[in-house]
């Protein structure tokens with residue numbers, strides 16, 4: 270089964286990769302593709318620099334859950350906000366909750382406890398796909414735009430690390446449930462994004478090893494983004510800087526693509542660098558290519 274098709278039934282799809290390779294635009298594109306296959310999607314961005322709203326044509330939300338169209342939503346999520354809300358849920362009086370939130374002990378705990386922010390983000394996603402978040406729309410799949418390579422791995426590794434240390438109480442139960450959720454290949458999938466350039470490819474390969482080692486799973490799909498167009502056979506070089514730049518970048522792309530062909534055993538999809546700026550048109554164009562290349566053509570479902 271092609272990767273995008275197999276991701277269609279997951280409840281969590283994590284999009285990760287090196288900084289600046291196109292994770293946010295691909296999160297929006299994967300979300301749109303899965304939505305076109307009938308899934309009710311929430312794209313969650315964990316980054317204070319909101320950008321996914323722009324990819325889907327909305328104004329920044331400041332953390333609210335926004336609707337692009339029926340069954341396609343997005344949210345910019347700050348782990349601290351999720352944890353603050355947890356305090357309000359647990360402490361009955363708002364004045365007391367406010368005192369807890371303002372206390373230095375709470376601040377140190379939130380900033381310092383390993384795995385806590387990751388658990389908060391995943392816990393939020395799990396509540397949504399289980400339909401247990403009051404007032405939220407029905408969501409089948411959360412597409413999670415993870416902030417950077419290291420965070421992607423720790424998002425998947427944190428629940429089992431925490432559940433090994435804390436086994437009892439609500440926190441132990443929550444981390445145990447999340448550990449099961451993220452390690453179950455029928456529930457959660459991983460998409461790695463890279464450019465066909467030396468450093469991003471090296472990082473993508475390291476990310477694959479780290480995922481295997483720390484989270485016990487391989488990514489379902491590698492997206493090689495931002496490829497320069499191939500130089501047509503027989504096209505003579507001219508002396509312009511643009512021509513040299515194009516040939517040089519494409520040569521790097523080809524070298525890195527063959528490195529990936531040798532070293533990456535899973536499915537790969539190649540996407541071009543498009544002459545479109547950040548926004549819905551770019552997301553649509555990339556989503557269409559993803560669907561074509563990864564076997565998830567709209568209407569192809571039985």
Ligand SMILES: Nc1ncnc2c1ncn2[C@@H]1O[C@H](COP(=O)(O)OP(=O)(O)OP(=O)(O)O)[C@@H](O)[C@H]1O
Nearest residue numbers: 287288289290291292293294495541542543546547
């Ligand atoms: N295939 C593409 N064609 C044209 N522009 C692209 C393509 N992929 C990404 N971009 C542009 O590149 C820029 C970086 O993409 P994006 O913000 O998705 O990267 P990111 O991995 O999320 O970055 P960060 O690590 O900073 O969050 C954006 O302006 C986006 O519009």
Ligand SMILES: [Mg+2]
Nearest residue numbers: 292293316320
């Ligand atoms: Mg981003």
